[in-house]
Amino acid sequence: MFRTLRRALCVAAALLLPLAGVQSARADVAAEAAGGGYWHTSGRQILDAAGQPVRIAGINWFGFETANHVVHGLWTRDYKSMIDQMRSLGYNTIRMPYSDDILKPGTMPDSINTDGKNTDLRGLTSLQVLDRIVAYAGQSGLKIVLDRHRPDAAGQSALWYTASVPESTWITNLKALATRYKGNSTVVGIDLHNEPHDPACWGCGDTSRDWRLAAQRAGNAVLSANPELLIMVEGVQSHNGVNGWWGGNLMGVAQYPVQLDVPDRLVYSAHDYATSVAQQSWFSDPSFPANMPGIWDKYWGYIFKQNIAPVWLGEFGTTLQPSVDQKWLAELVKYLRSTSAYGADSFHWTFWSWNPNSGDTGGILKDDWQTVDTAKDGYLASIKAPGFDAGGPGPGGPGDPGGGNATCTAAYTVGSDWGGGFNAEVKVTNAGSVPLKSWKVTWTWSGSQKVTNMWNASHTQSGATVTAVNAAHNGIVPVGGSASFGLGGAPGGGAVPSVSCTAT
Numbered sequence: 001m002f003r004t005l006r007r008a009l010c011v012a013a014a015l016l017l018p019l020a021g022v023q024s025a026r027a028d029v030a031a032e033a034a035g036g037g038y039w040h041t042s043g044r045q046i047l048d049a050a051g052q053p054v055r056i057a058g059i060n061w062f063g064f065e066t067a068n069h070v071v072h073g074l075w076t077r078d079y080k081s082m083i084d085q086m087r088s089l090g091y092n093t094i095r096m097p098y099s100d101d102i103l104k105p106g107t108m109p110d111s112i113n114t115d116g117k118n119t120d121l122r123g124l125t126s127l128q129v130l131d132r133i134v135a136y137a138g139q140s141g142l143k144i145v146l147d148r149h150r151p152d153a154a155g156q157s158a159l160w161y162t163a164s165v166p167e168s169t170w171i172t173n174l175k176a177l178a179t180r181y182k183g184n185s186t187v188v189g190i191d192l193h194n195e196p197h198d199p200a201c202w203g204c205g206d207t208s209r210d211w212r213l214a215a216q217r218a219g220n221a222v223l224s225a226n227p228e229l230l231i232m233v234e235g236v237q238s239h240n241g242v243n244g245w246w247g248g249n250l251m252g253v254a255q256y257p258v259q260l261d262v263p264d265r266l267v268y269s270a271h272d273y274a275t276s277v278a279q280q281s282w283f284s285d286p287s288f289p290a291n292m293p294g295i296w297d298k299y300w301g302y303i304f305k306q307n308i309a310p311v312w313l314g315e316f317g318t319t320l321q322p323s324v325d326q327k328w329l330a331e332l333v334k335y336l337r338s339t340s341a342y343g344a345d346s347f348h349w350t351f352w353s354w355n356p357n358s359g360d361t362g363g364i365l366k367d368d369w370q371t372v373d374t375a376k377d378g379y380l381a382s383i384k385a386p387g388f389d390a391g392g393p394g395p396g397g398p399g400d401p402g403g404g405n406a407t408c409t410a411a412y413t414v415g416s417d418w419g420g421g422f423n424a425e426v427k428v429t430n431a432g433s434v435p436l437k438s439w440k441v442t443w444t445w446s447g448s449q450k451v452t453n454m455w456n457a458s459h460t461q462s463g464a465t466v467t468a469v470n471a472a473h474n475g476i477v478p479v480g481g482s483a484s485f486g487l488g489g490a491p492g493g494g495a496v497p498s499v500s501c502t503a504t
Helices: 004-012 022-030 078-089 124-138 165-180 211-225 293-304 321-335 374-377
Strands: 040-042 046-047 057-058 092-097 143-151 186-192 230-234 267-272 311-318 347-353 408-417 422-430 439-442 451-453 457-462 465-469 484-490 498-501
Touching: 022 374, 022 408, 057 143, 078 124, 078 484, 092 124, 092 267, 092 347, 143 165, 143 230, 165 186, 165 211, 230 311, 267 293, 321 374, 321 422, 374 451, 408 439, 408 498, 422 439, 451 457, 457 484, 465 484
Parallel strands: 057 092, 057 347, 092 143, 143 186, 186 230, 230 267, 267 311, 311 347
Antiparallel strands: 040 046, 408 422, 422 484, 439 465, 439 498, 451 484, 457 465
């Protein structure tokens, strides 16, 4: 009941258990090589193929679930530039919603501009476009979680099946995707169904509406096709008379945990939103926002705190306009545990959404599909995490490790100048033949400009000369890829300086 508006608009356009690995997890914050291969779970953590803890810190990019049958925004931008920008901002995973329509033979995408951009997508089916996105994301060091968002493009369903898309079709299609990407560890998991809600139940035993039992059937089917995948299982809306967000109520796990045939593959997923999506009683509690950690503990946080399994906040978002929403997001980010303090011993997350055309939340991008909403992105800075290994086994992996030159170029662009100050963006491009491990950009202003703030990089300034170095999350840049950082300065009116880039 809370999500119809947002989805419709999208279509139109209990105590903390100490863990022995906590200290090592903190040390892993700086481990650039984490994330290789397929992943598995251990207690409340997700580990890579080498046993290193990883943290999903990502973004939702929707569209494959809509009548466009492809991610949105390709009418104005190249998909590679969008993935590059996600990477440069420090997002390491893409949650990719889809509907079963894209698995129908011959389903073609709509609204892709292939005139000078996305040229390699011309004539491809929706699934073939998804293949290209997965391939480029993997080369760029991003992981993908596929999200079965809807049975068809017409809209969200309360249960995992409808009259036109029965359970058998749902499971067949899940297995088809698991098989399609078997051996490609860029796709690390599948979110079985988005936002089950009333009359869906958890543990009631009615096989027609018991989501926990359905998730077991589907999860085991997926694992029979690819036993390496993570199985993401969302909550329901209501349990034992306690109502919450669609997909956000995991209270039933305490008594009725999901049981899969392959161990260490289960991740529980919750969704949580602010008042721009719907009002909830806790927003008007006199103790708000101090009451929120207790709310999250009750619905889903206890699973992490009791070391039952990893917890992934698959969706959360807001327009960030009401002050109550700002307080909610600040409190939620704190609850999710900062990467600097806890490393990968933390909640996992993918923000809703990359797209600006989500009706009641907006996105990280503004309406031009290019400019970053730095306020929203800034709230997430403390919970972002290092990127993962670029590439993987087979074609499309990293460049030749035996040699090559690490070189970079930088371009400085003024986004706005109001006389008393200005904002600028600097784009760093890997112009060499091997991935960059880190970079440094230097320029000298012609006037008295000073940096007032900088994001996605750190800086020093001596007189008119500024030196900016990469942040922890965007130092690695694949061959041909790019990373960006932004800055504010004062006063305005200065000429665009010449910039130099050094691979360090």
